[in-house]
Amino acid sequence: MTITIRPLHAADDDQAVALWNTVGLVKPWNDPHRDLSRARAVWPDLLLAAADGDEVVGTVMAGYDGHRGWLYYLASAPHRRGEGIGRALVAEAERRLEALGCPKVMLMVRADNEPVLEYYDALDYQRETTRLTGRRLIPDV
Ligand SMILES: CC(C)(COP(=O)(O)OP(=O)(O)OC[C@H]1O[C@@H](n2cnc3c(N)ncnc32)[C@H](O)[C@@H]1OP(=O)(O)O)[C@@H](O)C(=O)NCCC(=O)NCCS
Numbered sequence: 001m002t003i004t005i006r007p008l009h010a011a012d013d014d015q016a017v018a019l020w021n022t023v024g025l026v027k028p029w030n031d032p033h034r035d036l037s038r039a040r041a042v043w044p045d046l047l048l049a050a051a052d053g054d055e056v057v058g059t060v061m062a063g064y065d066g067h068r069g070w071l072y073y074l075a076s077a078p079h080r081r082g083e084g085i086g087r088a089l090v091a092e093a094e095r096r097l098e099a100l101g102c103p104k105v106m107l108m109v110r111a112d113n114e115p116v117l118e119y120y121d122a123l124d125y126q127r128e129t130t131r132l133t134g135r136r137l138i139p140d141v
């Protein structure tokens with residue numbers, strides 16, 4: 001594997017959004033380009049690409065709110081699955097969060113998305129029973 005994990009730059013955004021569309025991470029109520037701009041404005045070094053040359057073959061968007069670190073938009077290209085790209089992205093996001101003093105990393109997974117929960121089981125994440133609640137402040141669409 002000749003993959004580099006590095007910050008995802010604005011020039012990579014179209015590739016990242018195309019990947020997210022391919023793997024089903026884009027939701028109708030989220031504008032992915034705006035998600036990228038917002039994340040880059042706060043934590044540019046936590047928005048990561050797995051790059052093979054000029055090709056973006058994976059992404060993860062991490063953030064730190066001063067209490068917990070969060071992971072979003074973990075994806076690897078369908079034709080590059082099982083190469084360890086997802087694991088490498090999560091490991092680098094965790095490394096960067098820990099370097100910021102972040103004590104715990106978490107992510108949201110839909111309760112019925114058992115395959116992704118099993119994936120994170122394999123990465124030593126512990127399932128939690130906390131329920132989430134939220135309110136949209138800025139509609140994207
Ligand atoms: C989840 C995803 C990023 C995994 O990417 P990947 O690059 O194939 O993952 P890796 O190759 O790093 O696999 C890491 C480990 O998890 C294991 N694994 C992969 N998928 C798994 C699954 N569905 N269930 C259990 N274990 C799984 C692998 O065997 C590997 O273990 P190993 O290192 O001991 O061999 C990829 O499947 C994806 O993009 N899915 C669609 C988007 C998505 O649902 N993202 C999560 C949003 S919360």
